[in-house]
Amino acid sequence: MHILIIEDEEKTASFLRKGLTESGYVVDTSGNGDEGLLLALDIDYDLIILDVMLPGRDGWSILETLRRAGRKMPVLFLTARDMVHDRVKGLELGADDYLIKPFAFSELLARVRLLLRRTPQRHNETLQVADLEIEFARQRASRGGSRLDLTSKEFALLSLLARREGEVLSRTLIAEQIWDINFDSDTNVIDVAIRRLRSKVDDPFKKKLIHTVRGVGYVFEDR
Amino acid sequence: MKTDSPGQVKTAPGQSYWSITWRLTWLYTLSASIMLIFASGFLYWVLIATLEKEDEEFLNSRIEVLDRILRTGSKEALENEIDLENVGFTNSQYHTYSRILDESGRTLYEAPGMDREIPSAVFPSAGRSKGKTKRWLSASNKTYQLIAAQAGSDDAGGSTWQIQVALDETNEEILMNQYERYLAAVLLIGILASAAMGAVIARRGMKPLVDIAKTAERVTASQLHERIGAAEWPRELVSLARAFDGMLDRLEDSFDRLSRFSADLAHELRTPINNLRGEAEVALSKPREEQEYREILASSLEEYERLSRMMDSLLFLARAESAQAMLARSRIDVRTEITKVINFYEALAAERKVPVTCAGDGVMDADPILFQRVISNLLSNSLRYTPSGGKIVFSIQDVDNGVEVTCCDSGTGIAQEHLSRIFDRFYQISPSRNPKTDDAGLGLAIVKSIVNLHGGRIGIKSALGEGTSVQVFFPA
Numbered sequence: 001m002h003i004l005i006i007e008d009e010e011k012t013a014s015f016l017r018k019g020l021t022e023s024g025y026v027v028d029t030s031g032n033g034d035e036g037l038l039l040a041l042d043i044d045y046d047l048i049i050l051d052v053m054l055p056g057r058d059g060w061s062i063l064e065t066l067r068r069a070g071r072k073m074p075v076l077f078l079t080a081r082d083m084v085h086d087r088v089k090g091l092e093l094g095a096d097d098y099l100i101k102p103f104a105f106s107e108l109l110a111r112v113r114l115l116l117r118r119t120p121q122r123h124n125e126t127l128q129v130a131d132l133e134i135e136f137a138r139q140r141a142s143r144g145g146s147r148l149d150l151t152s153k154e155f156a157l158l159s160l161l162a163r164r165e166g167e168v169l170s171r172t173l174i175a176e177q178i179w180d181i182n183f184d185s186d187t188n189v190i191d192v193a194i195r196r197l198r199s200k201v202d203d204p205f206k207k208k209l210i211h212t213v214r215g216v217g218y219v220f221e222d223r
Numbered sequence: 224m225k226t227d228s229p230g231q232v233k234t235a236p237g238q239s240y241w242s243i244t245w246r247l248t249w250l251y252t253l254s255a256s257i258m259l260i261f262a263s264g265f266l267y268w269v270l271i272a273t274l275e276k277e278d279e280e281f282l283n284s285r286i287e288v289l290d291r292i293l294r295t296g297s298k299e300a301l302e303n304e305i306d307l308e309n310v311g312f313t314n315s316q317y318h319t320y321s322r323i324l325d326e327s328g329r330t331l332y333e334a335p336g337m338d339r340e341i342p343s344a345v346f347p348s349a350g351r352s353k354g355k356t357k358r359w360l361s362a363s364n365k366t367y368q369l370i371a372a373q374a375g376s377d378d379a380g381g382s383t384w385q386i387q388v389a390l391d392e393t394n395e396e397i398l399m400n401q402y403e404r405y406l407a408a409v410l411l412i413g414i415l416a417s418a419a420m421g422a423v424i425a426r427r428g429m430k431p432l433v434d435i436a437k438t439a440e441r442v443t444a445s446q447l448h449e450r451i452g453a454a455e456w457p458r459e460l461v462s463l464a465r466a467f468d469g470m471l472d473r474l475e476d477s478f479d480r481l482s483r484f485s486a487d488l489a490h491e492l493r494t495p496i497n498n499l500r501g502e503a504e505v506a507l508s509k510p511r512e513e514q515e516y517r518e519i520l521a522s523s524l525e526e527y528e529r530l531s532r533m534m535d536s537l538l539f540l541a542r543a544e545s546a547q548a549m550l551a552r553s554r555i556d557v558r559t560e561i562t563k564v565i566n567f568y569e570a571l572a573a574e575r576k577v578p579v580t581c582a583g584d585g586v587m588d589a590d591p592i593l594f595q596r597v598i599s600n601l602l603s604n605s606l607r608y609t610p611s612g613g614k615i616v617f618s619i620q621d622v623d624n625g626v627e628v629t630c631c632d633s634g635t636g637i638a639q640e641h642l643s644r645i646f647d648r649f650y651q652i653s654p655s656r657n658p659k660t661d662d663a664g665l666g667l668a669i670v671k672s673i674v675n676l677h678g679g680r681i682g683i684k685s686a687l688g689e690g691t692s693v694q695v696f697f698p699a
Contacts, residue, residue, distance in 0.1 A: 102531045153569070179567040183596045184532055186571070186603040193570040215524025 006036030033057030251421030583619030
């Protein structure tokens with residue numbers, strides 16, 4: 001997967017390149033609007049990450065030119081200007097998503113993955129990680145053969161973590177996915193919910209599956 | 224007056240195109256001048272008219288006298304009359320000269336020397352009735368009033384004469400000229416005096432305005448407590464002074480809040496930045512294990528997160544205050560939305576052993592996400608201050624033209640002195656008591672601004688040891 005980052009702030013471009021490369025993407029960067037547009041027209045990228053304020057040519061104009069040239073690759077906007085009309089403008093011009101600075105890298109990664117996921121996510125009937133087995137249709141989970149007594153929210157939380165095994169999920173994303181809470185709220189809530197889930201899924205067993213990534217969120221993994 | 228057209232140099236601030244004082248002076252002078260000119264003009268006219276009428280009457284009476292003598296046919300009496308007409312009147316202004324002409328216009332008799340001074344041709348033509356007078360300037364620069372009349376027997380065939388009488392008006396003319404000069408001088412002095420008086424009056428009249436401006440100038444950022452309404456102002460300025468003071472009140476209030484806010488903001492930023500800086504400095508002071516570096520980076524990440532959230536909240540508040548259109552209103556079922564938020568907090572509430580319930584129903588137009596945020600912040604706050612074993616109750620009430628939601632907890636309560644500022648940004652009742660709050664004291668400020676955005680109201684009641692209840696009203 002080939003990603004182009006057009007971003008004039010060097011530090012931002014550099015950590016984005018590093019993070020995305022390490023996540024398995026091939027990344028090009030450009031710090032100038034005109035140069036970035038030429039690159040974007042020249043090479044068939046799978047995704048473009050675009051800053052709004054750029055030297056040479058701003059993000060809006062790049063996006064407009066690309067779409068007029070018939071390029072349909074997904075475009076993710078980065079902006080420090082958290083204005084409603086900016087968002088609306090970006091989406092109207094054909095941006096697929098936007099992130100407001102400062103953003104968590106995990107958040108960006110999650111959105112990049114979502115935009116690049118061409119085939120719909122597999123919805124297996126069952127999922128097996130280590131000795132944990134989840135039957136989605138029957139809303140049942142068991143470890144080592146014994147059934148776990150989970151509430152429906154706890155089951156949903158476990159399912160979310162297990163389906164995105166190995167992916168670090170931020171608290172914001174969890175709140176959004178499980179409770180449909182779309183604003184910054186008390187992050188304590190997620191911590192408590194995870195703690196309660198762990199007490200049932202991990203605590204009684206030697207092998208831990210839910211891990212905390214400090215400062216970022218939680219990951220489900222068989223380590 | 225100058226007009227403000229593009230391209231023209233604008234006057235510097237502090238200068239204005241015109242001053243009220245000058246305007247008043249100018250108008251006052253103008254009206255006084257008009258009055259003076261009219262009054263003296265009228266008097267002058269009356270005087271002239273009266274004099275002219277008198278002269279005319281005098282001339283006519285002369286003609287009558289001469290006419291009567293003519294009719295008697297006594298030539299001697301006539302010559303006597305004409306020769307002696309000015310005898311005995313030498314000091315009078317009335318010097319007359321008379322001449323009698325026959326039908327063919329030949330001079331029968333005239334006052335001595337009259338043909339040189341006033342030839343008969345300059346007289347107006349004689350009429351049957353009382354003739355019109357004519358003003359005429361002689362070669363010797365004297366002004367005469369001339370009149371001519373037909374005289375003699377009225378019966379047909381009878382001989383007719385013409386009588387010409389001239390009245391020397393030179394003295395009168397000199398008098399009038401003098402009078403005119405005096406009048407002009409009086410007018411000029413009057414106008415100048417009224418201009419000067421006008422300036423003084425206008426200046427006096429404007430003095431309160433100048434005073435009020437001077438008082439207003441004393442109000443600076445450091446002296447926002449100055450008020451101008453304290454002094455005794457004329458009635459016209461009282462409302463201005465009051466409005467100005469009202470504005471100052473609001474300004475002072477916002478200014479206080481703003482400076483408090485800046486101080487609080489700096490303080491709130493100081494803690495995470497201090498942590499970041501200290502950790503990084505200590506980390507770099509000597510080589511460390513990889514695990515240690517990880518710990519430090521993770522800890523920084525937490526601080527960054529804290530800063531980010533604070534910034535988000537502040538931006539939200541700033542936007543809400545400038546009232547940019549950010550409301551995505553839709554019809555919401557209040558109970559559904561509240562239940563959703565309660566479900567979100569379920570785990571936390573269960574852990575704290577504080578049951579949260581919701582009662583009542585209501586429907587209204589509001590931004591669903593912002594409404595959830597209100598409920599979330601209220602609930603989060605209540606959970607923080609409600610000890611285990613307490614409870615939190617949301618009650619929804621459909622009232623006139625809106626919905627009222629009350630969040631009532633059985634928590635520790637808030638002392639009365641804090642209630643008025645509890646919705647201020649960064650306001651924390653005792654910062655030390657809860658060092659790790661998530662919202663840095665912005666939660667309730669956000670609640671208030673969301674309620675304000677919706678055009679609603681917010682109120683709080685609290686008793687120490689008994690609990691707190693926050694009531695928000697949203698118009699339907």
